[in-house]
Amino acid sequence: MLPSFLVQGGPIIWVILAGSAIALTVFVERLLHYHRAQINSTEFLSGVRNVLKRDNVVEALAICDATPGPVARLVKVAILNREKGREGVREVLEDAGYIEVPRLEEKLNLLATIAQIAPLCGLLGTALGFIDIFKHVEANGLQAHIGQLSGGIWQALICTAAGLALSIPSYAGYNYLVARVNSIVLDMEQASTDIVSAVTEPNSRNP
Numbered sequence: 001m002l003p004s005f006l007v008q009g010g011p012i013i014w015v016i017l018a019g020s021a022i023a024l025t026v027f028v029e030r031l032l033h034y035h036r037a038q039i040n041s042t043e044f045l046s047g048v049r050n051v052l053k054r055d056n057v058v059e060a061l062a063i064c065d066a067t068p069g070p071v072a073r074l075v076k077v078a079i080l081n082r083e084k085g086r087e088g089v090r091e092v093l094e095d096a097g098y099i100e101v102p103r104l105e106e107k108l109n110l111l112a113t114i115a116q117i118a119p120l121c122g123l124l125g126t127a128l129g130f131i132d133i134f135k136h137v138e139a140n141g142l143q144a145h146i147g148q149l150s151g152g153i154w155q156a157l158i159c160t161a162a163g164l165a166l167s168i169p170s171y172a173g174y175n176y177l178v179a180r181v182n183s184i185v186l187d188m189e190q191a192s193t194d195i196v197s198a199v200t201e202p203n204s205r206n207p
Contacts, residue, residue: 009125009158013162017162020166023169044075049194071184073100078198086200111174114170125156
């Protein structure tokens with residue numbers, strides 16, 4: 001059951017509450033996804049590099065398959081295409097990066113949209129509340145009782161507050177998730193540079 005004062009927010013309050021549920025779901029899902037995706041890339045690459053030095057490609061691929069996240073997938077792509085040489089591996093990694101980044105950014109636009117439209121929904125609820133107030137004023141003139149006007153006033157205030165209460169944390173959450181994405185992308189770029197050297201140096205020594 002909703003608190004009684006929220007029920008006085010009118011129909012728009014249900015839209016804002018639905019937006020709140022969606023925003024919370026998206027934030028938690030993305031947060032867990034990024035937590036799994038961001039690994040200790042230095043330690044991971046060190047392990048893969050040591051295995052490759054023993055020419056054990058199968059074990060290196062197994063390590064990549066057992067490790068979650070885009071860094072491991074990029075490293076696997078580099079290993080599978082190691083025969084293409086340095087430039088070829090770089091091109092393949094660049095193409096793979098174009099696939100991985102949109103996966104990381106998935107659903108962030110939805111959270112940003114909720115943060116942007118929540119205050120507008122609150123404003124719409126406020127406008128509807130004032131319409132209700134003036135409807136009673138028009139019907140009853142100066143004899144309109146405060147009890148007849150209080151419903152519209154409550155709706156206006158509650159919708160404004162609810163819209164802002166949704167928008168502020170949604171915007172903060174969006175910026176936090178964007179920062180996490182940028183951190184993972186930096187790890188991907190560094191890992192791509194390191195793995196190119198790791199998979200092409202043996203080829204350069206043994207053409």
